[in-house]
Amino acid sequence: MAAPFDLNNDGVVVIIGSGAGGGTLGNELAQKGVDVVILEAGARHEYDDFVNDEWDSFTQLAWKDKRTTSGDWRVARDFPNLPAWIVKSVGGSTTHWAGASLRFQEHEFKAHSTYGKVDGASLLDWPITLAEMEPYYAKAEAKMGVTGTNDWPRLPGNNNFKVLKAGADKLGYKECHTGNMAINSVDRDDRMSCQQTGFCFQGCKWGAKWSTLYTEIPKGEATGHLEVRPNAMAVKINHDASGKVTGVVYADKDGKLQEQKARIVAVAGNSIESPRLLLNSESAKFPNGLANSSGQVGKNYMRHTTGSVYAIFDKPVHMYRGTTMAGIIRDEARHDPSRGFVGGYEMETLALGLPFMAAFLNPGGWGRSFTTALDHYDHMAGLWIVGEDMPRAENRITLHADEKDEHGMPIADVHFDDHANDTAMRDHAYKQGQALYAAVGATRTFPTPPYPSTHNLGTNRMSEKAEDGVVNKHGQAHDIKNLFVSDGSQFTTGGAENPTLTIVSLAIRQADYIANQMSEKSI
Amino acid sequence: MVTIYERKPGLSRRELLKRGGASALLVISGSAVISPQHAWGLETSALKPETMATLIQMARDIYPHDQVPDKYYAIAVKAHDELAGKDPAHKDLIENGIADLDTKAGSGGYRGLGWEEQRVALLKDIETSPFFQAVRGGLVVSLYNQKEVWPIFGYEGESYSKGGYIKRGFDDIEWL
Ligand SMILES: Cc1cc2nc3c(=O)[nH]c(=O)nc-3n(C[C@H](O)[C@H](O)[C@H](O)COP(=O)(O)OP(=O)(O)OC[C@H]3O[C@@H](n4cnc5c(N)ncnc54)[C@H](O)[C@@H]3O)c2cc1C
Ligand code: SF4
Numbered sequence: 001m002a003a004p005f006d007l008n009n010d011g012v013v014v015i016i017g018s019g020a021g022g023g024t025l026g027n028e029l030a031q032k033g034v035d036v037v038i039l040e041a042g043a044r045h046e047y048d049d050f051v052n053d054e055w056d057s058f059t060q061l062a063w064k065d066k067r068t069t070s071g072d073w074r075v076a077r078d079f080p081n082l083p084a085w086i087v088k089s090v091g092g093s094t095t096h097w098a099g100a101s102l103r104f105q106e107h108e109f110k111a112h113s114t115y116g117k118v119d120g121a122s123l124l125d126w127p128i129t130l131a132e133m134e135p136y137y138a139k140a141e142a143k144m145g146v147t148g149t150n151d152w153p154r155l156p157g158n159n160n161f162k163v164l165k166a167g168a169d170k171l172g173y174k175e176c177h178t179g180n181m182a183i184n185s186v187d188r189d190d191r192m193s194c195q196q197t198g199f200c201f202q203g204c205k206w207g208a209k210w211s212t213l214y215t216e217i218p219k220g221e222a223t224g225h226l227e228v229r230p231n232a233m234a235v236k237i238n239h240d241a242s243g244k245v246t247g248v249v250y251a252d253k254d255g256k257l258q259e260q261k262a263r264i265v266a267v268a269g270n271s272i273e274s275p276r277l278l279l280n281s282e283s284a285k286f287p288n289g290l291a292n293s294s295g296q297v298g299k300n301y302m303r304h305t306t307g308s309v310y311a312i313f314d315k316p317v318h319m320y321r322g323t324t325m326a327g328i329i330r331d332e333a334r335h336d337p338s339r340g341f342v343g344g345y346e347m348e349t350l351a352l353g354l355p356f357m358a359a360f361l362n363p364g365g366w367g368r369s370f371t372t373a374l375d376h377y378d379h380m381a382g383l384w385i386v387g388e389d390m391p392r393a394e395n396r397i398t399l400h401a402d403e404k405d406e407h408g409m410p411i412a413d414v415h416f417d418d419h420a421n422d423t424a425m426r427d428h429a430y431k432q433g434q435a436l437y438a439a440v441g442a443t444r445t446f447p448t449p450p451y452p453s454t455h456n457l458g459t460n461r462m463s464e465k466a467e468d469g470v471v472n473k474h475g476q477a478h479d480i481k482n483l484f485v486s487d488g489s490q491f492t493t494g495g496a497e498n499p500t501l502t503i504v505s506l507a508i509r510q511a512d513y514i515a516n517q518m519s520e521k522s523i
Numbered sequence: 524m525v526t527i528y529e530r531k532p533g534l535s536r537r538e539l540l541k542r543g544g545a546s547a548l549l550v551i552s553g554s555a556v557i558s559p560q561h562a563w564g565l566e567t568s569a570l571k572p573e574t575m576a577t578l579i580q581m582a583r584d585i586y587p588h589d590q591v592p593d594k595y596y597a598i599a600v601k602a603h604d605e606l607a608g609k610d611p612a613h614k615d616l617i618e619n620g621i622a623d624l625d626t627k628a629g630s631g632g633y634r635g636l637g638w639e640e641q642r643v644a645l646l647k648d649i650e651t652s653p654f655f656q657a658v659r660g661g662l663v664v665s666l667y668n669q670k671e672v673w674p675i676f677g678y679e680g681e682s683y684s685k686g687g688y689i690k691r692g693f694d695d696i697e698w699l
Contacts, residue, residue: 052681055668158688166699195687205683315698321677322693354678356668366585366659367643374667375588378677440699474686 003224005037010261010389013035014248015268016234016277019092020503021487022214024143025130027220027491028511036226037260038079038217039250041233042089042270050095050203054214055356058442063088063094065405067272070436071395074449078363078370083414084303086270086450090100090230091213093202093270093454094500098325099182099210101146102350102497107129108343108388109336111493114335115342121302121390126492127464127473129257136505144182144210144504145189147326153185154178154196156254157444158322160349163313165382167436168329175330177349182210182501183323189215198351220450228451230260231418235409236280237290237483238267242312244292245483264482264514264523266475268507271301271456271489275397276412278460278470289478291460291485292333296470298398300391300412302494303453305422309433310361310382312373317381319351325384332387332432333496342422345387347433352382360451373446381437386455397459398412457498460489474513475506482523486510529549531580536694547594549576549634558593565597569608574621577633578603578658585659586666590675599666613657620654 005012015022018040026036042061051057062085069076076083087093109130112123125416141149148154155178155336157165168176183200184193194208207214220226231253238259239245245259267274276296277288287298303362328351334344353362353414354377362370373380395417399410418426430447435443466478476488477483488503495502517523524618550557559640567575575597582596607614625632626643634643649655666672673680682688 006580052683055664062692121618156694158693162694162696194689196689197682197687198693201680204689211646313698316677317696318677318679318692321682321688321691354673355664355668360662364659371586371588374676375590514579 003035003221003227005035005227007258008261010265011035011263011409012261013266014260014262015262015266015486016248017041017092017268017270017273017321018090018212018217018228019087019268019270019487020094020212021417021507022266023091023094023505024217024507025266025486025511027212027216027225028336028508029514030220030223030225031222032511032515033225034515035270036220038226038228039088039232039234039260040228042087042230042338044228044230044296045095045203046310047197047205047207047211050196051204052199052202052205054202054353055391056063057199057465059085061089066403066411068176068400068411068413069414069415073418074363075452076416079452082452083416084272084456085454086456087506090217090228091211091219094211095213095360096201096504097454097500098200099329100498101182101323101501102346102496103182104380104495104502105333108495109133110386111343117344117413118390118421120392121421123391123493124461124463124468127462133502133509134511137501138349139508140501140505141180143215143508144501145184146180146182146501147185148177148180152188155181155183155185155323155326157327158196159317160319160322160351160381161327162442163317164317164329164347164436167440168292170439171432171436172310173329173331175413177328179328181323182328183325184208194323198320198322204385206459208226214495215246229294233407234269234277235280237267237277237343239283239285239290241285243285243480244289245480254385255406257407258350265468266482266484266486267460268486270487271459272397272412272414274485274487274489276399279399291470291479291483293479294467294469296461296468297398299386299393300458301395301397301416301456302389302391302458302491303416304452304455304457304494305345305385305389305425306455307430307449308382308384308448309375309385309430309437310373310380310448311434311437311444312376313379313381313440316378318378319381320353324351326351339428341421342426343388343421343425345385345429346427346496346498347427348384348386350382352421354445360501361446363449368422373444375510383436384412384431385433386467386496386498387425387429389422389496391461391493392417392419435447455488455494457491457494457499462490462492475510476513477505484510484514525670549579550598551576556597559681561592561594562578563597565593565601567604574618575600575604576623577621578617579656580634580642581621581646582623582662582666584639585662587639588675591672595666595669595672598669599662602661603658616654616657620649620652624649633666671699
């Protein structure tokens with residue numbers, strides 16, 4: 001049973017956001033007997049409610065509140081008010097996500113010492129190592145049912161994967177398989193196995209794909225220690241004279257402001273909303289926003305170096321059938337500066353339906369060069385590039401100077417300029433992707449620009465030293481010991497891997513730390 | 524309100540000739556744009572029917588798919604008529620934009636230009652204008668988001684109710 005907690009109950013841990021970070025932390029704490037209230041800005045849609053339709057699903061789940069953009073990235077031109085493609089709904093972006101679940105490589109936790117000084121980048125080593133993370137990665141993989149771990153078989157390859165694999169073989173790539181996916185390849189955890197419906201991005205109607213919505217959250221609720229409050233948009237975190245946080249002000253479903261008292265607050269609203277909330281919680285004591293004595297809140301915004309390559313063949317592919325992202329080549333994920341850039345990238349299968357393909361293949365494009373591509377939609381194959389991008393202090397989330405949302409909270413502006421390393425990596429990946437498809441007989445290939453960001457990272461980064469970042473190795477604010485950050489905004493650097501497995505592992509680790517600190521009465 | 528209605532195939536040949544020649548693809552009749560060959564019509568309320576006919580041609584020139592009938596382009600742009608009814612500024616944007624295209628095209632107007640290349644050249648000139656952006660921006664959703672056009676492109680749409688593709692060809696590629 002979901003436990004409804006009183007607004008004045010100041011013994012609860014209040015978590016903002018119910019996605020990968022917040023949903024996991026909430027359940028982990030509830031399992032330990034800690035009382036938790038999750039405030040979630042979005043509504044609750046169970047998986048029966050999901051729709052196999054790209055725009056309808058986007059309307060149902062995505063975060064559509066206005067944001068603004070600036071910087072030289074193409075998204076700012078093509079989608080000026082949609083910098084990110086993420087979710088506002090119970091379960092957060094784990095409803096939309098594709099399920100690719102990869103561990104970071106050892107050197108990626110030490111980006112600064114491995115890559116050396118990179119001009120124009122604010123690289124730093126993580127205050128944790130792979131060895132420290134390994135036990136938590138193992139717990140996360142077991143929790144999420146990641147294929148290729150724990151004796152769970154990998155998913156069968158679909159048509160799009162088969163094209164990728166044939167190309168990988170031709171180019172001599174060695175590590176190509178259907179990935180490590182948080183998607184059931186066998187029935188487990190009271191959920192069925194993948195039925196290859198091909199709508200992973202629209203929410204899995206079978207529940208085969210892990211999402212906090214129907215795993216962590218109901219499990220936490222069953223303990224009686226977790227309450228998820230939907231349609232509750234946090235607008236400010238309050239603190240007392242000593243600087244400890246005391247509660248969260250939120251707009252309820254009717255737009256009325258309420259305050260939920262708290263012993264501990266954990267922010268997990270994803271990397272645009274989390275810094276926005278901290279910045280908006282400025283006070284006389286913290287004039288630059290909460291946890292921001294370093295000035296780092298909102299800075300170092302990362303989105304992975306991404307892009308896609310689509311290819312047309314003279315025979316049909318039907319790439320949209322089956323699991324959207326079950327296919328990967330890992331050979332380019334290594335750090336090998338001889339390629340002209342530091343860090344590495346993954347290549348993963350990706351398919352969009354016709355409506356999204358039209359919107360994203362070449363935003364703004366028109367005329368026959370564009371439409372003849374779509375004419376061969378069923379003869380297309382596609383892959384997505386995801387690589388490490390360089391953190392930059394200037395790439396940042398700020399509060400808009402005059403525009404406010406319906407609750408009177410300044411909207412977020414997202415500024416991003418590509419670093420030369422990002423561009424060099426993307427160009428390399430485009431070349432490899434196009435060569436791969438050409439090797440299997442593609443008659444035409446398309447180096448497709450990045451979509452609005454699905455991976456948003458780094459804006460409250462972890463650091464050894466308080467002056468370099470916002471939180472310590474446990475995601476605890478350097479400045480305020482009962483304030484935590486529990487989402488991807490903690491990332492010190494981005495790695496080449498899709499981030500969610502690391503977000504979930506950090507949340508499990510953080511729950512251990514919070515429960516210990518609580519029982520030691522240190523917070 | 525705009526209504527798209529199916530009608531009996533073909534105005535009479537005499538009627539067609541009277542209205543502007545048998546070669547015309549789209550015919551204006553009263554407040555409607557009619558496709559005699561394909562048995563549909565589109566009634567406008569805020570925009571001039573001539574404007575709507577040109578808008579349909581413009582939509583096809585922006586996203587030309589020779590295998591997609593005019594009807595779907597008409598459905599894709601009809602929201603401009605609805606919006607024009609509510610918002611005079613939008614009505615001006617569309618009417619003036621089309622009038623401008625017609626002027627640039629010379630005596631026969633935009634639809635009178637026989638080759639797609641000729642029409643596209645005019646569109647290239649106004650590519651960055653708010654008018655063009657408004658038409659193209661809406662169209663990329665309203666054209667490709669019609670379930671009826673998906674089969675033309677080989678996209679199968681919703682698959683949950685059919686049990687996914689696990690038994691319906693998710694891995695049926697044969698030519699590799
Ligand atoms: C289409 C798509 C595909 C993806 N595929 C993959 C993949 O294959 N592998 C992978 O690793 N990652 C993938 N991702 C990324 C992954 O979804 C995110 O990395 C992950 O969900 C981020 O977790 P989070 O906890 O930081 O935020 P989220 O999961 O986004 O959750 C944040 C939640 O906080 C809520 N919130 C925000 N602000 C407030 C507020 N002020 N008050 C109350 N609630 C608030 C939001 O509504 C949201 O529900 C994908 C994302 C998308 C969109
Ligand atoms: S392909 Fe598999 S994981 Fe994706 S939505 Fe369908 S059943 Fe779910």
